[in-house]
Amino acid sequence: MRLTGWGRKPAVDAEVFAPLSIPDLQSRFPRVQFRGIPRGNGRSYGDSALAPQVLSSRRLDRFLAFDPATGVLRCEAGVLLADILDVFVPRGWFLHATPGTKLISVGGAIGSDVHGKSHHLEGCFSRHLDRFSLMLADGRIVECSKTQHAELFRATCGGMGLTGFILEASLRLKPIESAYLRETTFKAENLDHALALFAEQSRTPYSVAWIDCLSTGPRLGRSLVMTGDFIDDGRLRGTVKKPLSVPVDAPGFVLNRYSVAAFNALYYHRVRTAQRERVVHFDPFFYPLDGVGHWNRIYGKSGFTQYQFVIPKASGTAGITAVLQRIAASKRGSFLAVLKTFGPVNDNPLSFPMEGYTLALDFKLEPGLLPFLEELDRIVLDHGGRIYLTKDVRMSGETFRAGYPRWEEFQDLRRKYGADGVFRSLQSERLGL
Numbered sequence: 001m002r003l004t005g006w007g008r009k010p011a012v013d014a015e016v017f018a019p020l021s022i023p024d025l026q027s028r029f030p031r032v033q034f035r036g037i038p039r040g041n042g043r044s045y046g047d048s049a050l051a052p053q054v055l056s057s058r059r060l061d062r063f064l065a066f067d068p069a070t071g072v073l074r075c076e077a078g079v080l081l082a083d084i085l086d087v088f089v090p091r092g093w094f095l096h097a098t099p100g101t102k103l104i105s106v107g108g109a110i111g112s113d114v115h116g117k118s119h120h121l122e123g124c125f126s127r128h129l130d131r132f133s134l135m136l137a138d139g140r141i142v143e144c145s146k147t148q149h150a151e152l153f154r155a156t157c158g159g160m161g162l163t164g165f166i167l168e169a170s171l172r173l174k175p176i177e178s179a180y181l182r183e184t185t186f187k188a189e190n191l192d193h194a195l196a197l198f199a200e201q202s203r204t205p206y207s208v209a210w211i212d213c214l215s216t217g218p219r220l221g222r223s224l225v226m227t228g229d230f231i232d233d234g235r236l237r238g239t240v241k242k243p244l245s246v247p248v249d250a251p252g253f254v255l256n257r258y259s260v261a262a263f264n265a266l267y268y269h270r271v272r273t274a275q276r277e278r279v280v281h282f283d284p285f286f287y288p289l290d291g292v293g294h295w296n297r298i299y300g301k302s303g304f305t306q307y308q309f310v311i312p313k314a315s316g317t318a319g320i321t322a323v324l325q326r327i328a329a330s331k332r333g334s335f336l337a338v339l340k341t342f343g344p345v346n347d348n349p350l351s352f353p354m355e356g357y358t359l360a361l362d363f364k365l366e367p368g369l370l371p372f373l374e375e376l377d378r379i380v381l382d383h384g385g386r387i388y389l390t391k392d393v394r395m396s397g398e399t400f401r402a403g404y405p406r407w408e409e410f411q412d413l414r415r416k417y418g419a420d421g422v423f424r425s426l427q428s429e430r431l432g433l
Helices: 022-030 079-092 106-111 150-156 192-201 257-268 281-284 295-299 311-332 371-380 397-403 407-416 426-431
Strands: 003-004 012-013 015-017 036-039 053-056 063-066 072-077 093-095 129-135 141-145 165-175 180-188 206-211 223-230 275-281 304-312 335-342 356-364
Touching: 022 079, 022 165, 063 079, 072 079, 093 192, 106 165, 129 150, 141 150, 150 407, 180 192, 192 206, 192 223, 192 311, 275 281, 281 304, 304 311, 304 371, 311 356, 311 371, 356 371, 371 397, 397 426
Parallel strands: 015 053, 036 053
Antiparallel strands: 003 012, 063 072, 072 165, 093 165, 129 141, 129 165, 180 223, 180 275, 206 223, 206 335, 304 356, 335 356
């Protein structure tokens, strides 16, 4: 089967093993000479879920138990976050931590230790995870939690599938009284203004900013800062528009500095006042891109990469400013440029967030892009930051090791459980894991 990540490059021909049940998996694993990687719904952008052999969780998609007294859901690893929301929002429950797409699996959410618009208050996905079962390289199944096989728990959360295959998990949901949020949009004149707004709104449950990454001078980093909080009107069964879809690959000439600049100007000025409030359904607030099917076709057949980094708070303003200045000078605009704040780092060796600011930008894969991103890598590292593994498709091993100083601890644990000889991806080979 031909497989790619969401960025569509690279592509590999892979042997895919997708067990129907946990007993089915136990009866056939470990397979002779398996050297591959677990994979969920294929929404990692780069090559972290690509290998010549793939162990897919997508047919392990059953809910196993739910306790309405505690909000704890037990489900198999291939269940999508969208499946959880479809069933549990009408019952008054939501996810504590969710990324910008609901089309990822629970196993993928654990493997990436995903974060969202609530990280400054609620941390990563793993913070709301009670336990999971993990199949090791030798076929044994172990229970992992913060107190049981705790080192495996911490390494697997954010470990990109490199410690074993997650079978099922128990996660805590949060109660809500509506499917709708009150969204407030603030118009920020520049980066300093945007960061000041984040600080002022630090107690608001959800916050995110869209940045015009081509603005310069006193308008560098001009943004729309959006905050949100669930309301309590009892409307748990709201509706949203049927998703549109990009039917074919866009021609390469559609995306250029002029079209991006025009889009950015229109998007920034769509909000005409300094502050706007409205009530919105959770779906477009949390998952705006899920409303456009196959949106990765916008970047054409050559594919794209999302460059996401985090810089600690102390050097955040200087670091983000330097990156934005370099992007504006290069004329390499991005339709998507999203800024968020992170709360404290957790104890998982490869989890991405640290207390500070994170910026995500999409770039079309084209000649000259990789050297340019290496320039941005140096700025990020010089300011104490690191690159998000779930979005990565080209980072060097040196850049990885500089950004994730606990990588040796992670690798030692992989050796201890024999995972280093079995669970491997194109990304792990590139990074030297």
